[in-house]
Amino acid sequence: MSSQFQLRVNPLTGNSEWIVIEENEPESPTPDTSQNALPATTSYLDMLNDSPRNTAYRRAIDKIVPQPCRVLDIGAGTGLLSMMAARAMGSTTCRMVTACESYLPM
Secondary structure, rough: EEEEEEEEOOOOOOOOEEEEEEOOOOOOOOOOOHHHHHHOOOOHHHHHHHHHHHHHHHHHHHHHHHHHHHHEOOOOOOOOHHHHHHHHOOOOOOEEEEOOOOOOOO
């Protein structure tokens, strides 16, 4: 028997809570090609796979980030938006992006 922590977020209120999932036996994988079949223990995978969201962020970052500049990404998560900011600055020699994340698995 094993235990796993999972972060559940209520999409209506934004409240989150950690729950414990007890597993008695390993589940046998079943073939499923839907988005819901992707393994995710946090909401990071959902955000990474949300193409419309990421496209909107990319367009906004491209418009707003001047060249060169310094960017501080607090709560960077996977660092996706930090990387978008670095790309938006181009290949200037004076670019700097600092990404901070307190969630240890990241």
